[in-house]
Amino acid sequence: MQGNIIDVTADTLVSEVMKLKNDGQRLVTYSTYQADEKTIGILYHFDKNLEVTHLRLEADMGKPIPSISGVLFAALLVENEIRDQWDVKFDGLVLDFNRSLLLDPEVTQVPLVSNVKIESKQ
């Protein structure tokens, strides 16, 4: 994959994002994938002068992930989208749609995770 990849943990994520922001990097977007049954992989893509840097976080789906929307406001939409599509919570999300950004209330199947149902909206 083109670009530099930096592995981060939930503890170091926000400080790494701050470093990239201070370096003048622009947040492009995140990409997500299912690393294994209980682990979500998130790639945070940054760009500076057309060079890309990716932060890779692999985290437990059942635990909240620190939001970077407090550092970079543009992160709020993509974090809400991940919330909808992967049922992953973000701690400190500046505007939390609580699984209603894209999905209707009657949707009970988590769209991008196999065989996971939502019993009720929290």
Place this chain on the structure above:
Amino acid sequence: MATTVIPFGPQHPVLPEPVHLTLKVEDEIVKEAIPALGYVHRGLEKLADIRDYHQMITVCERVCGICSMIHAVCYSQGLEELMGIEVPKRAELLRVIWSELHRTHSHLLWLGLFADAFGFESLFMQFWKVRERIMDINEATTGSRVIVSVNVIGGVRADLSQEQIRWILSEIDIVEKEVRALQDTIMNDYTVKARTCGVGVLTKEQAYELGAAGPTLRGSGVAQDMRMLGYGGYAELDFEPIVETDGDCWARSTVRFRETLQALDLVRQAVAKLPEGELRAKVKGNPPEGEVFTRVEQPRGECVYYIRGNGTKHLDRLRIRTPTFANIPPLLAMMPGCELADVPVIILSIDPCISCTER
């Protein structure tokens, strides 16, 4: 002053796309805007589970009708990188020709809609009349006006004959002449300037930090265009990004107007450099395990595909980030302080595509 909450959209007479914003207004001045998406959400990324990687190109083209060609280019080049396929030069330049024709018709469509948003209907009709020539080229060369479906993994499935190339060149000369005839009106007319200059200002710093893309970013003075990466055939063409510095609706419309003429020039350049040769490379097997991150420049801006292969014919993951998705946070920053009557003009100035945004 009491605050009034006004739901704007998703159905609104001036909007071609179902954008929904909740506006908090005090005395006709917008104080805050909150987006609501999901009105046309289709879950297209999920289709990668049941469609094989060749079939997914058809799905990607349908993320957005207006940028269909460029979605297919982005998806194809991602798969080609993942599978180590070298695309023939002729195919790369044919992709450029159809991509730039798409950019031209997208910008002409938008310029018309923008004119309609501030009530200039004859200008709207003029831009759409010119656009028809590009749609005719698409139809004559691919069989379709909008979703042209010429891309395949490894190249293209259609070619252009010498006769078609001569006709395309003569048609785009006419398009350029007709577009230039509208230049003074869209860029210098008093009423147009009154509705667009100083409206919806996004500073250079805001545009960069909020992750703006395409003409929204370049209209605020940031010279960033994914075609500068030289992907596909663009490496062989002479290209400089179009930049304006005012950051208002006028600047964004001027960027798109100038890009329309630039796209026609890029078609001419690509035709001049079009070599003889194969149209597509052979594709064998399935995408291997691995991941790619690939970007292209659509009419609305930077489009990102993240593709993850697992050695089977189905992709493990297909993630699509479209330019309008990136331009929504900047749109929210443009709103506070504007007059309620300017809201449609500001929304249209980012060229929103909600079917792209929600996929």
